[in-house]
Amino acid sequence: MSDIDWGQGTYETTAADLRPAARELVKAARIQPGEHVLDVGAGTGNVALLATELGARVTAVEPAARLREVIAETAGARDLTVVDGTAADIPLPDGSVDVVLSNFGIIFAPDPAAAAAELARVGKPASRILLTSWLPGVMGKLVEIIAGTVREVTGRGNPGGPGIDWHDLNALSALFSPHGFEVTATTLELAITTASAEDYWETRFANHPLGVTTFPLLQRAGRLDEVHQRFLQTLADNWTTPSGQVQLPAQYLLATAVR
Numbered sequence: 001m002s003d004i005d006w007g008q009g010t011y012e013t014t015a016a017d018l019r020p021a022a023r024e025l026v027k028a029a030r031i032q033p034g035e036h037v038l039d040v041g042a043g044t045g046n047v048a049l050l051a052t053e054l055g056a057r058v059t060a061v062e063p064a065a066r067l068r069e070v071i072a073e074t075a076g077a078r079d080l081t082v083v084d085g086t087a088a089d090i091p092l093p094d095g096s097v098d099v100v101l102s103n104f105g106i107i108f109a110p111d112p113a114a115a116a117a118e119l120a121r122v123g124k125p126a127s128r129i130l131l132t133s134w135l136p137g138v139m140g141k142l143v144e145i146i147a148g149t150v151r152e153v154t155g156r157g158n159p160g161g162p163g164i165d166w167h168d169l170n171a172l173s174a175l176f177s178p179h180g181f182e183v184t185a186t187t188l189e190l191a192i193t194t195a196s197a198e199d200y201w202e203t204r205f206a207n208h209p210l211g212v213t214t215f216p217l218l219q220r221a222g223r224l225d226e227v228h229q230r231f232l233q234t235l236a237d238n239w240t241t242p243s244g245q246v247q248l249p250a251q252y253l254l255a256t257a258v259r
């Protein structure tokens with residue numbers, strides 16, 4: 001889904017959901033004052049802003065123009081530089097970064113090997129890379145209801161090709177070890193709660209950049225209502241309380257690559 005403009009719609013609601021994971025990522029990075037921290041796929045700046053509070057000099061790389069504006073506005077006078085770029089194309093010199101962080105960002109890179117090489121290039125010889133990625137389960141199941149139907153309608157695979165399993169430690173080791181990194185990982189859980197299944201659909205998918213991009217396509221193909229019903233039914237069958245509240249236990253991997 002690399003060809004999606006994440007500035008469309010309202011990404012801010014999801015950014016708020018992901019903030020606890022951003023806190024875990026920043027905590028695990030053990031950032032020292034004065035270190036140069038790079039936030040890749042920074043979104044609205046969840047990670048970048050937290051890193052500035054620890055005295056780091058921070059660069060946020062984000063391809064979506066509107067989200068870059070959101071970060072810059074929030075940053076105010078903090079030591080935070082916002083730049084246009086992608087995981088595979090970062091406008092920084094070789095060996096200039098101490099810590100690379102990516103909260104569910106680099107996982108959207110269409111060419112993982114190129115992204116890993118670029119992170120290795122901008123990193124200092126003793127740099128570290130920490131990233132988060134969804135484990136199969138809640139998010140995969142919900143996104144697949146939409147993505148699977150989009151594939152049926154368009155006859156195309158996921159944009160950007162097959163990619164890699166970013167939640168698989170072996171895949172991450174294969175990706176980063178050619179650049180001298182050793183990878184370890186831990187599993188964590190993010191709790192997301194909404195008042196109802198319809199509320200979750202509306203606030204987390206219909207207005208999300210992925211929904212804004214794909215729902216018109218599903219609508220034109222006459223499939224949107226069916227996808228909507230399947231989505232609500234999946235929430236009802238798995239993650240809805242007797243009072244109708246949605247409670248998602250979304251597990252994710254926090255991986256650390258050190259060299």
Ligand SMILES: C[S@@+](CC[C@H](N)C(=O)[O-])C[C@H]1O[C@@H](n2cnc3c(N)ncnc32)[C@H](O)[C@@H]1O
Nearest residue numbers: 006015041042043046086087103104105108109
């Ligand atoms: C799920 S959001 C995560 C945003 C943010 N890290 C957070 O914690 O909320 C994914 C972000 O990755 C960005 N992105 C998409 N493709 C990318 C790529 N190839 N390289 C870097 N970032 C990318 C999107 O623009 C979006 O801001």
